[in-house]
Amino acid sequence: MTSNTDTDILAIETSCDETAAAVVRNGREILSSTIYTQIAMHTVYGGVVPELASRKHIEKINAVIEKALADAGLALDDIDAVAVTYGPGLVGALLVGVAEAKAIAWASRKPLIGVNHIEGHIAANYIEHPDLEPPYLCLVVSGGHTHLVVVRDWAEFEILGRTVDDAAGEAFDKVARAIGLGYPGGPKIDAAAKAGNAEAITFPKAKVNGSAYDFSFSGLKSAVLNYLNHAEMTGETVSPDDLAASFQKAVVDVLCEHTMLAAEECGIDRIALAGGVSANSALRTSMERACESRGMKFYVPSPVYCTDNAAMIGVAAWHEMRAGRFSGWDLNAVPGLKLGER
């Protein structure tokens, strides 16, 4: 039932390789969340092909939106605002969602809300944790981003650290390819690591000069490649499972260490995880343990809200709406959109 006081937002997300739409009530309740995943199509290329992603988005977007509305049991008339991811992401992919959302909002005379994809990932935490409110510390880890952020207010972010080279998820993809696990690397490594020994190989932890909170994963990736080359030359057999487990441990350790260091130094006792890599089981477990042992409260979305989805965009949009921030019909895709940028 739609009551007059409920605010229902139709949210659309096409920033990478998932065509997604959702209906979110009052910024917390997910009435529906539809995702058409293109992973199978991109797998044969070993990664996301931007032009193919864009072509698939335009093909599927209406069906995905219609399903989201039907699953929510609502008609477009019942919707109060239309939200869309306008960056960061692949420009051609973003443009499909942006043009579609703008047209729907315009033709149905509803307000339009442009949403930052990364802020959406952070907002995914509000879905299942009604008690979570700023300020808190959030580690955002995905295929394109690795940020350690203090969420000062609903739309105020202070970035403490970031990756100086590869994003964490990128490292997972590259290493998975090198070990022969294929694409997408995150879930493949997670699964292989479960059967492997994380103590089998010790990889170096990259230190970044200047900032204690910054990350670097390119050195770790090279260490894995060197290890593989060396093993090949010496005829040594390598267990892909051990390699996956040891690599994953090296990534997870550094992510947890920096997060704990930041929390202690900033005096923050609420820690959240966000982004596709936060679906990684080892990261979830390690971060939870680290928080528990320090008496900190730990938040993480269910895996389905960690990877790209539109529900999180609808949640973030609600906070934009409450702050009175709407977008114009000239809203454009901004592939390099920064966290907190308006």
Next chain:
Amino acid sequence: MKLIAIDSSGLTASVAIIGDEGLTASYTVDYRKTHSQTLLPMLDEITRMTETDLSSADAVAVSAGPGSFTGLRIGSATAKGIALALGIPIVEVPTLDAMAYTLWRAEGLICPIMDARRQQVYNGLYTFRDGEFVTVREQRAIGVEELASELNGMDAPGGVILLGDGVPVYRELLDSLLEVPHAYAPAHVNRQRAASVGALGLLLLREGITVTAGQHTPVYLRKSQAEREREALEKKNAGT
């Protein structure tokens, strides 16, 4: 019957409202701003200016390709969004057909060319025979030299009329290759026009040739680079 018409297949952004009573509004901008920034504000402007009730539209006509991949998708997504919101169908108008239709009843062979890079153009050939719009060659991607030799071998009593954004790119080359009488259309009729998309779209709409908003996707006439490279690699591997 009333149509909202859109063309963002090339550098030109163009929108129009057209119906049985005629062309109510048309707005075309050829300026280096992305279609994402221009198209919907233009549509908003003309519908407000003309106090058009959106619910009176019977369909959305869109220039359905070929063209710039991204430009086509901005137009298509805009059309799909409007059609979804209003619960109306989409009329897919081939880009080059609409460009040729701009030169209604011109004498001769109408030859729109859009720069498709890699020494190719998107092109179709059209003529008006006894007042009827006839497609002589369906739209395709073709090499400029191949097109010129094709035109040289054709019987075109009225000569060839060239138009489109391929003209400034290949005019010199075409002048040196074409042995048949040819001319270049002037500025007011030599680019994509949503009004032409709408006018041709009305004919299709009256014949009931529409698709649902969900069904519509642009016609690219070209595979993505990744697909081409993969196919070339597979071919090479199969050969060895």
